[in-house]
Amino acid sequence: MAKKQRAGLNHSQWLGAIVIGILIVVLIVTFTSKKASKKDTKQIVIGITQEPDTLDPLFQEMAASTELYALYFEDMVERNENWDLMPRLVTMIPSIENGLIKKLPQNKMQVTWHLKEGLKWADGTPITPQDFIFTHEMIMDDRLPIISRDLDRRIEKMQAPNDHTLIVTWKEPYAYANLGHGALPKHIVEPEYKKNPEKYKESFFNSKPLGNGPYQLEEWVSGSHLVFKRNENWGGDKPNFEKVIYKIIPNTNALESNLLSGTIDAISPLGLPLDQALDFERRHGTKFAFHYRPSMTWEHIDCNLEDPILKDKRVRQALLYSANRQQIVDVLFQGKQQVADTWLPPKHYGYNPKVAHYNYDPDKAKKLLEEAGWVLSPSGVRVNKRGDKLHLTLMSTAGNKTREQVEQVLQSDWSKIGIELEIINQPPKVFFGETMRHRKYKQMALYAWVVGPVSDGEGLWTKENIPSEKNNWNGQNYPGWVNEQANKIDHTVPVTLEESIRKDLLQQQQVLWADEVPALPMFFRTDVSVTHKDLANWKMTGTTTPITWNSEQWRFSLLK
Amino acid sequence: MLGLMPGDPVELLITANPKIKAEDIARLKKVYGLDKPIYVRYFKWLKQVVVEHDLGFSRTYKKPTVEIIEGRVKNTFFLMLGAFLMSILIAVPIGIYSAINHYSKLDFIISILAFIGISVPSFWLGLMLIAVFSEKLGFLPAGGIQTIGMDDIGDKLKYMILPITSLSVQQIGSLVRYVRSSMLEVIQQDYLRTARAKGLDEDTILYKHALRNALIPVITILALSLPGLVSGAVITETIFAWPGMGRLLLDSVLSNDYYVAMLALLFLAVLTMASNFVADILYAIVDPRIRMGRNAK
Numbered sequence: 001m002a003k004k005q006r007a008g009l010n011h012s013q014w015l016g017a018i019v020i021g022i023l024i025v026v027l028i029v030t031f032t033s034k035k036a037s038k039k040d041t042k043q044i045v046i047g048i049t050q051e052p053d054t055l056d057p058l059f060q061e062m063a064a065s066t067e068l069y070a071l072y073f074e075d076m077v078e079r080n081e082n083w084d085l086m087p088r089l090v091t092m093i094p095s096i097e098n099g100l101i102k103k104l105p106q107n108k109m110q111v112t113w114h115l116k117e118g119l120k121w122a123d124g125t126p127i128t129p130q131d132f133i134f135t136h137e138m139i140m141d142d143r144l145p146i147i148s149r150d151l152d153r154r155i156e157k158m159q160a161p162n163d164h165t166l167i168v169t170w171k172e173p174y175a176y177a178n179l180g181h182g183a184l185p186k187h188i189v190e191p192e193y194k195k196n197p198e199k200y201k202e203s204f205f206n207s208k209p210l211g212n213g214p215y216q217l218e219e220w221v222s223g224s225h226l227v228f229k230r231n232e233n234w235g236g237d238k239p240n241f242e243k244v245i246y247k248i249i250p251n252t253n254a255l256e257s258n259l260l261s262g263t264i265d266a267i268s269p270l271g272l273p274l275d276q277a278l279d280f281e282r283r284h285g286t287k288f289a290f291h292y293r294p295s296m297t298w299e300h301i302d303c304n305l306e307d308p309i310l311k312d313k314r315v316r317q318a319l320l321y322s323a324n325r326q327q328i329v330d331v332l333f334q335g336k337q338q339v340a341d342t343w344l345p346p347k348h349y350g351y352n353p354k355v356a357h358y359n360y361d362p363d364k365a366k367k368l369l370e371e372a373g374w375v376l377s378p379s380g381v382r383v384n385k386r387g388d389k390l391h392l393t394l395m396s397t398a399g400n401k402t403r404e405q406v407e408q409v410l411q412s413d414w415s416k417i418g419i420e421l422e423i424i425n426q427p428p429k430v431f432f433g434e435t436m437r438h439r440k441y442k443q444m445a446l447y448a449w450v451v452g453p454v455s456d457g458e459g460l461w462t463k464e465n466i467p468s469e470k471n472n473w474n475g476q477n478y479p480g481w482v483n484e485q486a487n488k489i490d491h492t493v494p495v496t497l498e499e500s501i502r503k504d505l506l507q508q509q510q511v512l513w514a515d516e517v518p519a520l521p522m523f524f525r526t527d528v529s530v531t532h533k534d535l536a537n538w539k540m541t542g543t544t545t546p547i548t549w550n551s552e553q554w555r556f557s558l559l560k
Numbered sequence: 561m562l563g564l565m566p567g568d569p570v571e572l573l574i575t576a577n578p579k580i581k582a583e584d585i586a587r588l589k590k591v592y593g594l595d596k597p598i599y600v601r602y603f604k605w606l607k608q609v610v611v612e613h614d615l616g617f618s619r620t621y622k623k624p625t626v627e628i629i630e631g632r633v634k635n636t637f638f639l640m641l642g643a644f645l646m647s648i649l650i651a652v653p654i655g656i657y658s659a660i661n662h663y664s665k666l667d668f669i670i671s672i673l674a675f676i677g678i679s680v681p682s683f684w685l686g687l688m689l690i691a692v693f694s695e696k697l698g699f700l701p702a703g704g705i706q707t708i709g710m711d712d713i714g715d716k717l718k719y720m721i722l723p724i725t726s727l728s729v730q731q732i733g734s735l736v737r738y739v740r741s742s743m744l745e746v747i748q749q750d751y752l753r754t755a756r757a758k759g760l761d762e763d764t765i766l767y768k769h770a771l772r773n774a775l776i777p778v779i780t781i782l783a784l785s786l787p788g789l790v791s792g793a794v795i796t797e798t799i800f801a802w803p804g805m806g807r808l809l810l811d812s813v814l815s816n817d818y819y820v821a822m823l824a825l826l827f828l829a830v831l832t833m834a835s836n837f838v839a840d841i842l843y844a845i846v847d848p849r850i851r852m853g854r855n856a857k
Contacts, residue, residue, distance in 0.1 A: 022646065022650060045708070053621055059622055061573070142587060142590075142591075145592060147580065147584065147588070148577060150581075202617045202623065202624065206621070206622040207623060221705070222621075222628060222631055222803060223632065223635075223804070223807065223808070224705050224801070225704070225708055227708060245708055247704060248801060248803075249703055249704075249801040250807070251799045254690060257690040257694055257695055257702045257703075258694075258702045258703060258801075261690075261694040261701075261702045262698075263694070263701060263704070429565070429814075430567055433571050433572050434566045434567060436575050437571055449578075450576075458578075459579060460578050471582070472582040473574075474582035
């Protein structure tokens, strides 16, 4: 027995030594490895939840790719934080007034672009109109997976009379022809493309692009980070940071921890959801700068107008009057989002502030429902003459916490006026890929559209764009709204060159739309990002123009 | 199966952008070969792999799949190997100790800690480790694989400590329980009493006779966890921003990136078979009765 105890003691010492040995190794590594240098003011590290798909601008699909694009590419024309158009590669933005946009016979149009002198790609090669012409040809090549050719398919031809002038002939007038064209470095891309056009989609340019922006890609470690270094051949003001680093951190809680531990200096707008950012601000509001900017992401509920209940305008109006949207915004988002009255945001040039407002008014809602033949039954649910219940279904994306909360508030609001709401949520892939794409939603669908600074209603509200088997499920008019007057306006806007006329047309369209409310406008989302307090010139745009639009101006204002 | 999943990403493009037309979707599907029936696509891929030795390209990242997977496999391998070794080195001695000193106070404490280890959710543990060691104490990095711009082994090891710890805790918990129960069963066998009666010393009894027999079920558990060395751990990788196979496999399945998902699954299938083979060999090493050949007759 004594022998066994001795042996046990020896074993425990031996076993304990292994465990302690591991702990010692861990501690040595923790304390002796080279410490990362203190806050490096020559670079900025930004945390982002999404990894870009590709850095070749021709094939980009993800928002993260768009955010990075503005670091290493510069366009002919860009927007600033006030959405003003700025000429970047060109001397002047074409317009009818300055004569650079001309109407041609046979309803064609010509736009002339003058490139600035001394423009260079990052390798020092001059940028010429040939780069733009070549890129347009690539975009129109059916063998390449170009996502949208909406702009380029309207172009008849591009010509370069000299090394600084690009003349674009359009098949018909196009309102947004002054937004410019993209270019790839022909001298780099063409040999690869010509070698095998079908294989070009797999080319080196996806991960090693050469651009003309303030920074150039130095390193991309898949799934981990991307490092951009200053482009010495960039013609603009010298960027303040030597390097811009994007660290990919998919988990938003880990994103917070990385900011708190000083691993990153900023969280990209593609980082925290608004509710988490508000909570983070409550806990650490004094340590960081929180940037909020109303965006153009329009949260709304599409109403299926083929449904016998919802095809009655009064029911749709009653739904809006009885949804306390302001309370949703105040309680769920601390008032940081804007209640929507129409499908265009207040910042859009065509926004009409004089459309019908549907402020919370349950009495008005009840009256409208009664006019529509829905009377309150003893069970508390409204019924029609036939005794059918006023039962509606609302579909959305499962797992989206914010939308699920909104649905619950709506269910409660609508039950107060006798509407029974059934919530059916689906995984986003099924909801968008099947249910919406093929208009399989029964009555209502809650989701969002991203509206751009020049968005018009052609794709969203014209009768030709109601997806059906007949038109091969083309278009995004999921409610199936048909209004002949609005339809005419929606087709006229994109081919009207004068902005003042377009504005007037869009405002007329919104009056018609807000009266009929084929979709129930909920609110415009707010973008949020969090940064180190000393980071200057971090200017969110609230639109599709990414945060990186002025990356050359970013700097730490007080740190040395 | 992947091809039957609803919500093809190419189809989804049209619901994200009003400028995209049905003709764009048809064109993109043709370019990616998605306009063909599933079985045609499968045999085309098989031919490509066998005849042309081309494992396909990633529709999402526009790169050859091999290029994407090789970096991820390396990252996952080092992470999971670290967790695997740490689990064995800690759990096996503790499990043996616990069995030898069964029903002692320390055995109870070890058992409670093992159950806590098994029960604790890895996402919670990961976040707690980050909160304590990165946020509060500032000793260890909150995530990633290395300090950007620093190529130092010590630095890389530092980045591995928290994810390895997070992964190991659960494995240690279950392994301690397996080793303990297996060892406990063996040390109560008659042949060990006989060995003691023969006057063998305790070390020989425990480590030559008891442990080798107790290891057989443990080897099964360890061998089954070998494919995990490359399949990765989605939650840990996501929390610690570790670019490994777990995240890649999940992302590729969710985004219908067929070739990446197929290659990753193929790789896993091969590894599962290989690990079963390794387990069979190890059984033979630790237990002579299992060996085939002349001695076993």
